[in-house]
Amino acid sequence: MSADPTPLILASASAGRRTMLENAGVVFDVEAASIDEDAVKQSLGAEGASVEQAAETLAELKARRISARHPGVLVLGSDSMLECQGRWFDKAESVEEAREHLQAMRGTKHRLVTSAVLVRDEGRIWHHTAVAEMTMRNFSDAWLDSYLQDVGERACASVGCYQVEGRGLQLFAGSTATSLPLSACLWFRCSTSCEPRECWRHDPFRKNDAGRCHGLAGCPFPFAAPAWLLARILSH
Numbered sequence: 001m002s003a004d005p006t007p008l009i010l011a012s013a014s015a016g017r018r019t020m021l022e023n024a025g026v027v028f029d030v031e032a033a034s035i036d037e038d039a040v041k042q043s044l045g046a047e048g049a050s051v052e053q054a055a056e057t058l059a060e061l062k063a064r065r066i067s068a069r070h071p072g073v074l075v076l077g078s079d080s081m082l083e084c085q086g087r088w089f090d091k092a093e094s095v096e097e098a099r100e101h102l103q104a105m106r107g108t109k110h111r112l113v114t115s116a117v118l119v120r121d122e123g124r125i126w127h128h129t130a131v132a133e134m135t136m137r138n139f140s141d142a143w144l145d146s147y148l149q150d151v152g153e154r155a156c157a158s159v160g161c162y163q164v165e166g167r168g169l170q171l172f173a174g175s176t177a178t179s180l181p182l183s184a185c186l187w188f189r190c191s192t193s194c195e196p197r198e199c200w201r202h203d204p205f206r207k208n209d210a211g212r213c214h215g216l217a218g219c220p221f222p223f224a225a226p227a228w229l230l231a232r233i234l235s236h
Contacts, residue, residue, distance in 0.1 A: 010031075011031060014078070035058070051083040060117040073120070084105050089110075101161050113130070136172055147171070151166070
């Protein structure tokens, strides 16, 4: 185990991401990054960037901002964006705006894009972007009223106005997603002779004989490991 009391900093105030890491047993601190997300999105949109590029850029900006204050510490930045029929949706600022968002998305497919970036000493060492295609049911206005009355301001806590951990799951005809691609954080490099059950023993950032990072940069034996393995790797 590392002697560092803060092996990881989550550069996000997201309650969902914090809960996921806590449930995985990861030791971490939270330090939300202050960036002008609206300005970044507007600039990227004007340049013709994809929603995937926008999510990755925002995640990296958050991680780099916090990394500059904490030399040697691993910082995790993450961002989720939603695209429906060419429109980028932000978090709703009110329950009424959440209603408008859900009405615009009901009966259609949309793409929820979540990107995670790990940074140390302001240098990106790993990133992953996950895309989920979500099909929203063609629910009635009466059902929507009931849903918003039930969740209230929590509808404004996440892009898309839903939390699939709760009643928000009922909004969908298929597919689910999370606010952090947790398992993907565990892709790492190991030798072809390494057994999967032994992979957690390796230092994910150790250099191999060829001078390459033995860690999260890629893997000849890749697999999406479960959450308990993330806890071991990030607390190594």
